[in-house]
Amino acid sequence: MSNIILFLSSVIALMGIYALLTLAVNLHYGYAGLLSFGIVGFAAVGAYTYAIVTRGAPVGEDVYLFYFNQPWWVGFLAAGVVTTLFAFIIGLPTLRVEGDYLLIVTFAFAEVIQDLLSNEGWLTNGTRGFINIHLPFRELIPGRNYTLILAFLIVVIVAVVYLIAQRLGTAPFGRTLRAIRDNEPAALAIGKSVFSFKMRVFLLGAAICGFAGAMYTWYMTLAMPSIFGMSVSFAAWIALIVGGQGNNKGAIVGTIVLLGVQQAFKFISLTPDMAPIISSIQLIMEGLVLIVILRFWPRGLLPEKSPRPPKPAITKEAI
Amino acid sequence: MSAMLQVEGISKYFGGLKAVDDCTLGVEQGSITALIGPNGSGKTTLFNVVTGFLKATKGRVLFEGREITNLPPHRIANLGIARTFQVSSLFPKLTVWENLLVAYPHQKGESLWAVFTGQGQIRKQEEEQIERAHRITDRIGLAHKIEEKAANLSAPEARMLEIGRQLMFSPRLVMLDEPSSGVNPAMLDVLANMIIELNKEGMTFFIIGHNLSFIMKLSHFMHVLHYSKLIASGTPQVVARDERVIEAYMGVRQ
Amino acid sequence: MQYAVYGLLMGCVLLLATVGFSMIRRVEGFLNFAHGQMLAVGAYSCYAFNNLLGWDIIPSAIAAVLVTAVIGYLVAYTVFFPLTGKPPLLIAIASTGASYVIQGLIEVFFGPNVKQYRFPPMRAIKIGNLSLAGPDQIAMVFAAAITVLFLHFLLTRTETGKAIRAMAANFNLARIRGINTPRLRVYIWLIASAMGGLAGVMIGLISRLAPFMGFEYITLIMIVAILGGLGSIYGAMVAALIIGLITQMSVMVIPPQYSQLVAFVLIIVVLLIRPQGIFKEA
Numbered sequence: 001m002s003n004i005i006l007f008l009s010s011v012i013a014l015m016g017i018y019a020l021l022t023l024a025v026n027l028h029y030g031y032a033g034l035l036s037f038g039i040v041g042f043a044a045v046g047a048y049t050y051a052i053v054t055r056g057a058p059v060g061e062d063v064y065l066f067y068f069n070q071p072w073w074v075g076f077l078a079a080g081v082v083t084t085l086f087a088f089i090i091g092l093p094t095l096r097v098e099g100d101y102l103l104i105v106t107f108a109f110a111e112v113i114q115d116l117l118s119n120e121g122w123l124t125n126g127t128r129g130f131i132n133i134h135l136p137f138r139e140l141i142p143g144r145n146y147t148l149i150l151a152f153l154i155v156v157i158v159a160v161v162y163l164i165a166q167r168l169g170t171a172p173f174g175r176t177l178r179a180i181r182d183n184e185p186a187a188l189a190i191g192k193s194v195f196s197f198k199m200r201v202f203l204l205g206a207a208i209c210g211f212a213g214a215m216y217t218w219y220m221t222l223a224m225p226s227i228f229g230m231s232v233s234f235a236a237w238i239a240l241i242v243g244g245q246g247n248n249k250g251a252i253v254g255t256i257v258l259l260g261v262q263q264a265f266k267f268i269s270l271t272p273d274m275a276p277i278i279s280s281i282q283l284i285m286e287g288l289v290l291i292v293i294l295r296f297w298p299r300g301l302l303p304e305k306s307p308r309p310p311k312p313a314i315t316k317e318a319i
Numbered sequence: 320m321s322a323m324l325q326v327e328g329i330s331k332y333f334g335g336l337k338a339v340d341d342c343t344l345g346v347e348q349g350s351i352t353a354l355i356g357p358n359g360s361g362k363t364t365l366f367n368v369v370t371g372f373l374k375a376t377k378g379r380v381l382f383e384g385r386e387i388t389n390l391p392p393h394r395i396a397n398l399g400i401a402r403t404f405q406v407s408s409l410f411p412k413l414t415v416w417e418n419l420l421v422a423y424p425h426q427k428g429e430s431l432w433a434v435f436t437g438q439g440q441i442r443k444q445e446e447e448q449i450e451r452a453h454r455i456t457d458r459i460g461l462a463h464k465i466e467e468k469a470a471n472l473s474a475p476e477a478r479m480l481e482i483g484r485q486l487m488f489s490p491r492l493v494m495l496d497e498p499s500s501g502v503n504p505a506m507l508d509v510l511a512n513m514i515i516e517l518n519k520e521g522m523t524f525f526i527i528g529h530n531l532s533f534i535m536k537l538s539h540f541m542h543v544l545h546y547s548k549l550i551a552s553g554t555p556q557v558v559a560r561d562e563r564v565i566e567a568y569m570g571v572r573q
Numbered sequence: 574m575q576y577a578v579y580g581l582l583m584g585c586v587l588l589l590a591t592v593g594f595s596m597i598r599r600v601e602g603f604l605n606f607a608h609g610q611m612l613a614v615g616a617y618s619c620y621a622f623n624n625l626l627g628w629d630i631i632p633s634a635i636a637a638v639l640v641t642a643v644i645g646y647l648v649a650y651t652v653f654f655p656l657t658g659k660p661p662l663l664i665a666i667a668s669t670g671a672s673y674v675i676q677g678l679i680e681v682f683f684g685p686n687v688k689q690y691r692f693p694p695m696r697a698i699k700i701g702n703l704s705l706a707g708p709d710q711i712a713m714v715f716a717a718a719i720t721v722l723f724l725h726f727l728l729t730r731t732e733t734g735k736a737i738r739a740m741a742a743n744f745n746l747a748r749i750r751g752i753n754t755p756r757l758r759v760y761i762w763l764i765a766s767a768m769g770g771l772a773g774v775m776i777g778l779i780s781r782l783a784p785f786m787g788f789e790y791i792t793l794i795m796i797v798a799i800l801g802g803l804g805s806i807y808g809a810m811v812a813a814l815i816i817g818l819i820t821q822m823s824v825m826v827i828p829p830q831y832s833q834l835v836a837f838v839l840i841i842v843v844l845l846i847r848p849q850g851i852f853k854e855a
Contacts (some may be wrong), residue, residue: 014686
């Protein structure tokens, strides 16, 4: 019995991490219309920052340049901060260009990050990455039950981020963002500093990805370049589209559905030699399912509803 | 002569194409000034240069004595100049209500920080603005449609909403690009009266017009552009009799 | 010097791949992530003909190009055509789905390991002390050049080509004017996919095959596309050669793993100066 609970906790933990990524995509695209395809790049930066800040000197054959040996919460905060910095640098030139250009540049950014992490053996231990990640509260809960705590922690963080995103969405901030998304010149014409809005949303989304990256290292207990590939960015987008773009509930629902399907596939992997074939078939099925959903349910499971406009608090007296 | 809006020698070239050529004109405070001319004469381009959406190739623009040439469009807007676009200036997926509320200046709720720490202040500001928005929807006749998405409005309703939004924004100079397009003749009078009312209340208008009868009734003063150059300026009566203007418009039926 | 040659080869590959990508972007209006898979399909088809069926390299290559053209069109027919009119982002995401399917199928049929053609590497031709390039590589450049000339001829001299350009400029207007847009659409997909297939065949010659190669190259293709100005075919050509040369020749100064980084920095710089890319979106 407890095995099942542990397994479910692990699944929930992973879903939580991906949910954060999807929420970030919703902030970027659903709220601000930014085609941000470099989500995994920010996660990678966050993950590696966490790993670097929390670890000690290299041992054995490991080679890396920086290490700060700090407690986990310092690493966690650092993950957010450093990622935001990266996002700022990337955002400065790219947020001024539109649509497809932004898509390609953010996509390329994530690829470059993954490349750098793989190749800079002297900096970040190359393709081997960092193992033995320092986990929060690990000393308090040795043993396998830790997964439960991790899942709980992650769910709490997801809830917090969800509430933040919702609050921003219903505030004037969210309203102006949607206006910018709808008709950028008109927004400029009423004095909105469009670039500032886009940048703030971009940074916020990136920070969330950075935190998610750090949490990913908790889940995997390691950080290596190969887990930060473009399929992660795609997964976040697919989850958003499937769940219903533009709304946070949809983001979470979509993530649960997508990962649920993926995990179900993992279950089917019966014998070790079947594993490669199964993973290929899984790839095919994912692609097919995505194509079918886009064809027949393009608005997703929970299509965006306009937030109800604030009911006039002062109801007009009868004319 | 210090007009509220002073355009001095503005030229805008696109490569070899002269969209606006050495244009000097002024818009007096408190007036309704029109900018007319046949299609392609550069009117919208001039608007775009004045409001910062395009960079001027040559020349200066001054607003209330202060140079605003080539400032970014949102800065120019915040100085008190509003403008509409020939295509819709509305936010289609936002409701009428939101289209209005999004427009009041200096929204505390737009700051990330304030959204989490200053909820009370934001709410107070929003409530005040909601009051204003109510009065405006009554005035523009859209009180019954406040929850309708802007995309679903009819053309005259959309135009009225655009004007309503200017009210929320409370600019000093309103630049309208073809406000009469898509509006049927019956509604044109309503629109014109609205502009006149607002003008009496202190708003200066600078209007690009294609519908000559509409614009001539409305404006105190006119500038005429033809093939990127300013060819005439004056009151509607004077301009209507100007030979060059008649020549320019010959063959162009309204 | 070797680097220059390799740069030219890479440039040719990118040229063929990106021109097709740009054509699709121009006419269909979306970023086709699955275009990278056309390279993979081309390479693996050539492998199938060459290694599995035992054909010579040239017939294999030709057959591979034809097969890729057909497969590319089929993918478009089943996945993209039904989505016509939907937002481009949606179609782009659908193309990632298509990419997964294609890669999965390649993995199933060919296995996950790296492969090579059954084709002996040829001796480079020497001029004095410099070894320039093997005849096979020269043939590749030749093939690319011929393709470019053919395309140019097609687009500027023939009725079909002019119709394609009209379609690219304004789809609805072209349709109203009586241009047979459905048929031309087919041609465009066939040509773009064929070019992608040829690029893939070439990659197989100068490098190696792997199931993920479709995704491996799509990033570079998109970078080249931006540099050339999205949708501009000639821009894509110039940008491809530039990127090919720069990324390979920068190896002289910077270690080779950085070639993608170099390309990335290049587009950031270009975007800062000229947001539309080198050529305006014509």
